[in-house]
Amino acid sequence: MAKVGLFVTCIVNTMRPEIGFASLKLLEQAGFEAEVPRDQTCCGQPNMNGGDKAGAKDLALRLAKLYAPYDYVVVPSGSCAGTIRTHYPDFFDESDAEGERVRALAAKTWELTSFLTDVAGMKEVEARFDGALAYHDSCAGLRELKVKQQPRTLLKSVEGLELKDLPDAEVCCGFGGLFCVKYPDVSGEMVRKKLADIEGTEARAVAMGDAGCMLNIEGALARKGSDIKVWHVAEVLAGLAK
Amino acid sequence: MTPPNDQHAPEMHVTSERFSENARHALDDKVLQGGLFIFAKGFTALREIGISQVPEFGDMRDRARDVKNHVLENLGDYLKQFEERVIANGGRVHWARNASEANEIIGRLCAEVNAKTVVKSKSMVTEELELNPHLEKQGIEVFESDLGEYIIQLRKEKPFHIVGPALHLTKEQVSDTFYEAHQRYGRTEKVTEKEALVREARIVLRERFKQADVGITGANFLVAETGSIALVTNEGNADLSATLPKHHIAVTGIEKIVPTLEDLGLFLRLLPRSALGLDTANYLSLYTGPKRDSDPDGPETFDIVLVDNGRSDMLGSEFQDMLRCIRCGACLNGCPVFTSVGGQAYGSVYSGPMGAVWTPALAGITHAANLPNASTFCGKCEEVCPVRIPLPNLMRHWREREFEKHYTPTGQRWGMGAWRWIAGKPALYRLASSMGGRVLRAMARKGWVKKLPGFAGGWTEMRDLKAPEGGSFLEQYEKGRRS
Ligand code: SF4
Numbered sequence: 001m002a003k004v005g006l007f008v009t010c011i012v013n014t015m016r017p018e019i020g021f022a023s024l025k026l027l028e029q030a031g032f033e034a035e036v037p038r039d040q041t042c043c044g045q046p047n048m049n050g051g052d053k054a055g056a057k058d059l060a061l062r063l064a065k066l067y068a069p070y071d072y073v074v075v076p077s078g079s080c081a082g083t084i085r086t087h088y089p090d091f092f093d094e095s096d097a098e099g100e101r102v103r104a105l106a107a108k109t110w111e112l113t114s115f116l117t118d119v120a121g122m123k124e125v126e127a128r129f130d131g132a133l134a135y136h137d138s139c140a141g142l143r144e145l146k147v148k149q150q151p152r153t154l155l156k157s158v159e160g161l162e163l164k165d166l167p168d169a170e171v172c173c174g175f176g177g178l179f180c181v182k183y184p185d186v187s188g189e190m191v192r193k194k195l196a197d198i199e200g201t202e203a204r205a206v207a208m209g210d211a212g213c214m215l216n217i218e219g220a221l222a223r224k225g226s227d228i229k230v231w232h233v234a235e236v237l238a239g240l241a242k
Numbered sequence: 243m244t245p246p247n248d249q250h251a252p253e254m255h256v257t258s259e260r261f262s263e264n265a266r267h268a269l270d271d272k273v274l275q276g277g278l279f280i281f282a283k284g285f286t287a288l289r290e291i292g293i294s295q296v297p298e299f300g301d302m303r304d305r306a307r308d309v310k311n312h313v314l315e316n317l318g319d320y321l322k323q324f325e326e327r328v329i330a331n332g333g334r335v336h337w338a339r340n341a342s343e344a345n346e347i348i349g350r351l352c353a354e355v356n357a358k359t360v361v362k363s364k365s366m367v368t369e370e371l372e373l374n375p376h377l378e379k380q381g382i383e384v385f386e387s388d389l390g391e392y393i394i395q396l397r398k399e400k401p402f403h404i405v406g407p408a409l410h411l412t413k414e415q416v417s418d419t420f421y422e423a424h425q426r427y428g429r430t431e432k433v434t435e436k437e438a439l440v441r442e443a444r445i446v447l448r449e450r451f452k453q454a455d456v457g458i459t460g461a462n463f464l465v466a467e468t469g470s471i472a473l474v475t476n477e478g479n480a481d482l483s484a485t486l487p488k489h490h491i492a493v494t495g496i497e498k499i500v501p502t503l504e505d506l507g508l509f510l511r512l513l514p515r516s517a518l519g520l521d522t523a524n525y526l527s528l529y530t531g532p533k534r535d536s537d538p539d540g541p542e543t544f545d546i547v548l549v550d551n552g553r554s555d556m557l558g559s560e561f562q563d564m565l566r567c568i569r570c571g572a573c574l575n576g577c578p579v580f581t582s583v584g585g586q587a588y589g590s591v592y593s594g595p596m597g598a599v600w601t602p603a604l605a606g607i608t609h610a611a612n613l614p615n616a617s618t619f620c621g622k623c624e625e626v627c628p629v630r631i632p633l634p635n636l637m638r639h640w641r642e643r644e645f646e647k648h649y650t651p652t653g654q655r656w657g658m659g660a661w662r663w664i665a666g667k668p669a670l671y672r673l674a675s676s677m678g679g680r681v682l683r684a685m686a687r688k689g690w691v692k693k694l695p696g697f698a699g700g701w702t703e704m705r706d707l708k709a710p711e712g713g714s715f716l717e718q719y720e721k722g723r724r725s
Binding site for chain 1: 246261262264269301368369420448460483500563578582583615616617618619620622624625635638640641642643644645646654658659664665666672673675678690697699700701703704706707708710711712713714715716718719720723724725
């Protein structure tokens with residue numbers, strides 16, 4: 001049986017561990033026994049986007065070594081999976097032997113919902129969610145990895161769930177890593193628009209595929225006193241969202 | 243890039259250091275926000291409808307990218323060919339290494355014909371050069387003839403957008419501006435309706451066209467095989483600027499070359515669709531040399547000023563892809579940052595994603611660092627760019643330059659160094675993430691953190707932070723939890 005290594009990412013590890021356990025549950029449903037290497041740390045995305053190329057390169061090599069024993073690496077985040085899959089190969093010249101291992105890692109790395117549908121062939125999940133749910137397309141998953149239909153296909157199979165069309169679902173929520181602390185006003189305006197669109201759907205909850213966007217959107221909803229819930233798509237698909 | 247003491251170094255004045263402050267003003271400006279909302283929805287929809295009618299749009303974008311790449315790889319040869327054709331057609335070509343040189347050349351050309359009045363059509367390159375104040379210092383009256391440019395010229399503003407310089411203004415604001423400016427032409431009645439405003443501008447500008455000694459235009463494309471310049475407008479003002487005055491000066495960047503007329507056809511299909519969702523622009527004109535003996539009218543002289551101003555430094559660098567830009571504005575229209583704060587906040591004539599890459603190349607990363615940083619890398623710009631410029635990657639390259647040169651703010655630099663160090667030590671990383679969670683839980687009230695200290699305070703300015711429940715994932719996993 002193919003070996004799957006789950007890379008939980010920093011935000012999930014520290015802020016929302018439930019997403020990691022939901023991912024394990026889904027991988028098991030899909031027929032895989034996934035492992036989490038305990039020495040995983042960061043994929044280096046903050047360094048990459050902060051201009052520290054050398055730092056990002058170091059962490060890429062580190063991750064490549066750590067996940068070398070696995071056939072697949074699955075990540076419950078479009079932006080961390082995108083960093084590995086689409087950006088890592090650019091860190092090294094084609095001729096660079098060091099880069100070989102990193103290119104191999106990139107080729108076997110998948111965002112969770114695309115792994116479940118495109119690789120594992122999953123068409124439905126065993127889960128229940130009562131009520132209307134909107135889905136926001138987190139940017140990196142959408143544009144770097146073409147994650148669009150995969151989560152929707154699976155969400156539609158959740159019993160009791162009514163999937164709402166979110167207007168401007170593809171427009172950024174304003175998280176952007178350091179962006180949201182460096183430019184709080186601009187980021188605040190972007191998330192304000194996102195909330196208005198979410199509220200307009202009258203869904204009782206919104207789901208997405210990136211924990212960064214979740215913290216942003218749920219934090220802004222809480223500040224407003226809204227009771228709309230924010231879930232990671234994995235939590236909904238694993239039946240952990242209430 | 244070019245050392246600062248090089249007298250031919252690129253020049254462009256920016257106020258991008260004040261991006262955050264400008265953005266705050268823009269966000270507080272209710273009138274502007276109303277306009278931005280309509281603009282963001284409207285332009286995106288127009289483009290989507292426009293391109294949905296062309297199933298081969300994706301292929302066209304690939305071809306356009308390839309043509310531009312080919313030109314950039316052979317830029318010297320194409321520029322030479324272009325110059326030869328222009329001369330053969332009876333025109334002249336002038337080379338300007340930077341803004342000062344360009345302004346000096348254009349000023350000299352105007353002085354040679356004793357110009358008192360110049361009429362201009364929209365040209366972002368002349369905005370980049372700050373040509374108007376230069377000519378005015380020489381005692382020349384300069385009139386912008388593109389309606390939007392004319393309005394912002396009267397208001398002494400910088401363009402809001404590379405395609406629509408005055409899109410941020412309401413008709414009331416324009417009415418006030420005209421009322422004040424047109425009194426000197428004896429128009430003392432205040433006009434308030436849109437059509438009447440356009441009519442009034444037309445009447446005033448017609449006179450300027452008749453008076454003008456020199457017409458200055460930009461050029462959207464330079465066709466190497468014929469030595470022609472191509473102008474694309476929706477108002478027809480460029481044609482009046484190019485044909486009515488006795489002298490025509492076209493000012494543009496060296497990267498605007500396309501090899502053949504056939505290639506031009508491809509770009510003429512891409513540009514208006516990407517800009518406004520239109521299948522074609524209202525006016526498209528090709529100018530190839532001055533008036534010939536057999537022509538009934540046209541300018542007596544035809545001068546082309548080709549501006550480098552930092553462009554050749556981008557050639558062969560990690561920013562080369564940016565030189566494919568055809569200034570369609572699609573990346574601005576789609577950008578969630580641009581559509582939140584508008585063009586003026588960027589403090590540069592080039593705003594939005596294209597401006598975030600272009601501005602540091604011209605003004606230096608020290609002055610323009612905010613622009614490539616004020617992006618979430620959402621990737622919408624790259625998605626819509628007709629010549630497939632990887633804009634987020636190019637912004638990232640500016641952050642790398644900034645980091646290499648130690649311009650990155652010290653706290654952030656230190657933070658990234660520390661982060662990389664911790665991420666290399668898994669036991670420490672596990673400890674730090676568990677501790678981090680515990681600290682947040684201690685700070686939280688009813689599960690939510692309302693205020694974070696220091697740099698992280700930017701987060702809680704706008705939103706709360708939900709504290710994590712239970713231990714970190716790795717902690718729980720180690721204890722045997724599996725689902
Ligand atoms: S970067 Fe691309 S989308 Fe933006 S203005 Fe230039 S050509 Fe248009």
